[in-house]
Amino acid sequence: MSIYVGNLSYDVTDADLTTAFAEYGTVKSVKLPTDRETGRVRGFGFVEMSSEAEETAAIDALDGAEWMGRDLRVNKAKPRQ
DNA sequence: GTTGAGCGTT
Numbered sequence: 001m002s003i004y005v006g007n008l009s010y011d012v013t014d015a016d017l018t019t020a021f022a023e024y025g026t027v028k029s030v031k032l033p034t035d036r037e038t039g040r041v042r043g044f045g046f047v048e049m050s051s052e053a054e055e056t057a058a059i060d061a062l063d064g065a066e067w068m069g070r071d072l073r074v075n076k077a078k079p080r081q
Numbered sequence: 082g083t084t085g086a087g088c089g090t091t
Contacts, residue, residue: 010082042082081084
C-alpha cells in the first residue's frame, strides 16, 4: 500500500517529503510525478513506508496538517492501474 | 493543478 499526498507546494522535493514522513516510520520510496511538458511537479506525490501501521500513523498525523504553507491531503493511494 | 512509472527486463 502506498500513500497519496496532495496539495503539495510546487517546489517541494522528494527529499522534503522523505524528511517529513520519516518522522512516522521508515520511508521506502517517494515519487513526485512531473509534468512532461513543463518538467515541474504536479502538486502531488506518493510515499511508501515499511508497514501499513506506519503509513496509517503518517496519514493520521499529516492529513489536513499545514506543511510548507499548505494544507496537506494525505490518504491511502488507490492501486495504480 | 488532487492517484506515479517502469519498458526492452525493476
